[in-house]
Amino acid sequence: MLNPLNNDDMDDYVQRLNAQLRKMPPQERAEELRQHLEAQARAHEELGATPAEAMQAALRSFGDPARIGRKLYWEWRQTRRQRAVSSLLPFLLGTMIVCAVPLLCFAWMNSQGIGDFPGFPRYCLLLGFTPLLTGTLLGLCFPRRAVRLMVTASAIWIASFLLLNAARFYFWLGLDSLRFYQELFSWAFWDAFGRLTFGVLSAHIVSTEKLGRRYGLRLSDLRLRLR
Amino acid sequence: MSSDQELKKGSTPILILAVLADGPRHGYAIAREIERRSADALSMGEGALYPALRALEREGYVTSEWQPQPSGPARRIYTLTDSGRARMAQQIASWQKFSQAVDGILGGIPHAQPT
Numbered sequence: 413m414l415n416p417l418n419n420d421d422m423d424d425y426v427q428r429l430n431a432q433l434r435k436m437p438p439q440e441r442a443e444e445l446r447q448h449l450e451a452q453a454r455a456h457e458e459l460g461a462t463p464a465e466a467m468q469a470a471l472r473s474f475g476d477p478a479r480i481g482r483k484l485y486w487e488w489r490q491t492r493r494q495r496a497v498s499s500l501l502p503f504l505l506g507t508m509i510v511c512a513v514p515l516l517c518f519a520w521m522n523s524q525g526i527g528d529f530p531g532f533p534r535y536c537l538l539l540g541f542t543p544l545l546t547g548t549l550l551g552l553c554f555p556r557r558a559v560r561l562m563v564t565a566s567a568i569w570i571a572s573f574l575l576l577n578a579a580r581f582y583f584w585l586g587l588d589s590l591r592f593y594q595e596l597f598s599w600a601f602w603d604a605f606g607r608l609t610f611g612v613l614s615a616h617i618v619s620t621e622k623l624g625r626r627y628g629l630r631l632s633d634l635r636l637r638l639r
Numbered sequence: 640m641s642s643d644q645e646l647k648k649g650s651t652p653i654l655i656l657a658v659l660a661d662g663p664r665h666g667y668a669i670a671r672e673i674e675r676r677s678a679d680a681l682s683m684g685e686g687a688l689y690p691a692l693r694a695l696e697r698e699g700y701v702t703s704e705w706q707p708q709p710s711g712p713a714r715r716i717y718t719l720t721d722s723g724r725a726r727m728a729q730q731i732a733s734w735q736k737f738s739q740a741v742d743g744i745l746g747g748i749p750h751a752q753p754t
Contacts, residue, residue: 444689447665452667473684474685483687487693487694487697
């Protein structure tokens with residue numbers, strides 16, 4: 413029967429290691445290394461070392477915990493960034509397609525003389541792209557709170573839209589030349605709302621498990637601040 | 640990256656991939672297998688093993704999974720992927736090329752005789 417391991421030394425070691433891994437999810441922290449240390453210490457004991465000597469030998473062979481922790485954290489961060497970018501790309505691509513389709517439709521209608529919409533590129537790109545991208549990003553940043561997020565995001569969008577309308581910004585954009593100018597407020601509002609909701613939902617459906625639980629992507633990671 | 644730079648960078652990844660080519664293993668078993676196969680000539684820096692495994696996982700050469708054990712806590716088991724197997728073959732070819740080149744040079748030098 414082997415003697416109990418000298419757990420104080422190991423706890424101290426693992427604690428110093430985990431100090432570098434605070435931002436990582438619990439399952440990614442030092443549990444695996446703790447198991448390795450225990451197995452190695454037991455192997456030393458089987459060769460005749462005392463528990464204290466066995467643990468010291470195991471800790472020595474592992475090296476500086478702060479250095480290992482920094483390396484592990486760096487690798488985890490790289491992995492997370494890589495995966496987050498690869499997850500964002502389909503959304504960005506989808507967003508661009510959703511903006512490109514109405515853009516092409518307006519352009520085609522203009523060329524065929526079906527209508528005259530001189531302000532359409534700015535409309536499609538700014539009023540179309542912005543809420544869709546905003547919704548997608550918010551959905552990605554808060555993957556576990558989709559419903560609450562949708563309400564919050566919608567409220568933010570409505571408030572900002574009303575504010576911008578109050579500044580009569582659509583005159584500045586030149587949207588007054590659109591045929592549906594009379595209904596611009598309600599039309600654009602519901603269009604923006606729909607795009608925002610679509611963005612939040614699509615991000616939520618695809619990313620809940622992947623981004624929320626595995627990579628822990630947060631708003632702060634994207635260097636955005638939501639007040 | 641040239642084969643020279645790759646070799647200078649360290650042989651840890653190729654050793655890990657070679658060990659995993661025989662089947663899935665946990666970290667401790669990987670370290671012990673490297674020692675065993677090299678007859679204790681190569682000793683894996685235990686602490687360096689895990690960042691190397693994470694890097695290999697990020698590159699897609701290995702995958703890992705926490706598997707429950709019949710006795711004791713779950714262990715993280717690493718498995719070589721197809722892309723890891725291809726990478727290993729590539730690295731082995733680079734290593735052999737390098738090794739043959741060095742042998743070609745060192746082979747012509749007479750061994751020093753102990754006095």
